[in-house]
Amino acid sequence: MQIPIETYRLPNGLRVSLSEDHTAPLVAVNLWYHVGSANEREGRTGFAHLFEHMLFQGSAHVEANEHFELIQRAGGTLNGSTWLDRTNYFETVPSNQLALALWLEADRMGQLLPAMTQQKLDTQRDVVKNERRWSVDNQPYGTWWERLPALAFPTGHPFHHSLIGSMEDLNEARLEDVAQFFATYYTPDNAVLSIAGDFECSEARALVQQFFGGIPKGRGKPPLPSMAVPDRFGTWHRETVPDAVVLARLFLAFRIPPFGSEGHEAASIAGAVLGLKRGSRLHRTLVRERQVAAELSAFTFDLTKGCDLLVLDVTARPEISGDMLEEEVAREVDVFREGGVTQEEVDRAIALIETSLLVSMQAAGDRADKLSLFATYFGDPSIVNEQVDRYRAVTRHRVEAFAQAYLGDDNRASLLYVPRDPALEAEAHAEMAATSR
């Protein structure tokens, strides 16, 4: 499945990818800035994400929250998201509104600062703190996506610290930080723009030139500290977290070759064999046969710098302790590593991945995001057309070689959530019942 792609670069460094598709009268605009939590300085965790919120508070010719309203009024959908090493902003609009979408993105790329005020910063700081409470603090297991990177990357590594940030650091964010972050990272030469859907390339090129052409190139960003880590942990790191949960849950992570490398495809297939859907090894043995797990999944972070992580996420049945759960999961991984994989299992994984890749090409927004991804990380958006072939080329032997090299107990990090002491819980409950009227 091949999509047409034209790609070029403006003199100010902005890389642009265009992919026409006239089946429906809509167009997706997608912008990746190559900046994320990895670029935060010490004492400012969570800033990249807070900054993403500020991008929706207006720019020189746009009022606070007006970006949202204008796109929705135009009949479009929109959002943004922050990740470890990139921040994206995207909208899908009726195709006759392409100019508006591009104009809005250009206004905030070129002229954000006139609209930035202390009050807006204070409000968005509170919104982000509420987001943290909602997704981390008031959620069972909510801290996993802070604790797992902290366990898997050493202190000082750009991926080690919390993406959403601590309350203390969020309190420290200043308007000067906003200005400096913007000037350093939100520049056309640090960005990729992708447009997919119902438009003409010549029309898009003209609009891009008109709106983005005058934005000056940046002055360069400071390089990230070295992202290099040993390709294996060298040991089995363990962290146990007593939490307000009723079922034990294990996140078992392995360092794997970075996304985009040849080794990564074999790792993805191995992950699918181990933990994707009901036909996977772990589901068959731990959920169905031995009934020690209530549910599970396997996924990769898809990091391109240094190393990536393959994670097995397994929730225990009520009567199974955290230690038992870890023992069971580790044993199945050992069996997989020592006993090899069948051709049927590899074919199944490839079939599932292939269907999912094809299905994901239907929506213009997803295509545009993929174009931005491949342009940002690899300088080549056309890789989107090679994805399926790359997975199809993975052989049984490559999967087994990967498992041998990377799934041993010298390359593991376990984050294990266990219910807090039940006796203490019962006592607290009784006390509360006694004092309530």
Place this chain on the structure above:
Amino acid sequence: MTTIARPQPGLPRAYRFPEFDRRTLPNGMRLIIAPVHKLPVVSIIAVVEAGATSDPRGQEGLAQLTARALVEGTTTLNGVELTERLEGIGSSIEPSTDWDHVSASTTVLTARARTALQLLGEVLMSPAFPEREIERLKRERLAELMQQRAEPRGLADEMFSRFLYGTESRYAEPEGGNEQSVGALVRADVTAFHEQRYRPGTTLLVIAGDISIPDAEQMVEETFGMWTGSALAPALVQDRPARQTRGVHLVAKADAPQSELRVGHVGVPRLHPDYFSLVIMNAILGGLFSSRINLNLREVHAYTYGAFSAYDWRRGAGPFVVSTAVKSDVTEGAVREVVHEIERMRESKPTTEELSLATSYLDGVFPIRYETTAAIAGALASMAVYGLPNDYFDRYRERIRAVTADDVLAAARAHLHPGQLQITVVGDPWVVRAPLERLELAAMTVYDTDGTPLR
């Protein structure tokens, strides 16, 4: 830097929802086929009138258990073989249960569509329901319930329904049943339920994607042509509220940094004549980012990451509910603002800007909803299960545009009932109880996380 004026839109380009063929087979099964030749994929959805409202009293959760057990093996393939066949062609079937229906769906490459349909057919018509797997699924449901109680959002949803609906209503219990009702289920219940509810006459099949009508028809005839039998009449839904007066319900969760709020009352059935006015009214009140409730709670007061209102559309009257999570020490303020916005909606017409934002959004976003075969198939399934006419999608946008400010006000006055709001808070009683009482909205009851009132 020169100022470039805000661009105007170009001429809108035409869009039409895909054409489809709608027919009933001789055995009573309904079939909708929508050829969509964009990518080589096909989505298939089977919708059976065997949802949670079909649960016999005392057997809440039977519909969901039966649906989940469908894929644990058939009379010709055991569970492992069935999964291998499906996933080997890149497919999977995960039946899902809602109040009125069970949906079993899959999306596959065109070349695999025939095989996928055959497997789907076996799953629907001849599941084996192995006892061991039924017991396993029951235990998985119990684990699910435990997780939900420990998790404030799921807990708030479950408790809200319990406070909203009378004990006679199936809607008062979770879709998947509770510990007692699920624990008591046996294999014979599942096989009887399947026998009574999974029949051609209660089944709708939707196929959308890279396939022609004759090919789809032929595949369906091959797979389902020999299916016979008639079903029990669909269950009548009882959707009466538990009380006609306002109530405040505090579910105590010690040390919660946030309160989960659910504020609402029983709404109206999907087929109510005021549907379009209510859709617009809800968008203005709390359905859009720029809605009254979200802007008030998030952008003005910074109480929350997000707040929204929604109608849960069902055959019967599902809830109208405002949902949000707020910092514990502003719980009282948030509740006050939500109630205020609901009352304000009834006071006067929306402004021209508010109305035009809602209507132009829902009008303009229409094609963006249907980019995938799965979304198209889902929309057609919805149309059919509610008995909507064939031109429903063709007329949708004009009906949205036709809603006036007077319509919105009339709908708000007829269907928003501030005096009947059930205000559910899952939060830290030490922080929120006293302030909530000071609001003097209604009598308050405090519960533990099992829903037992505390003295």
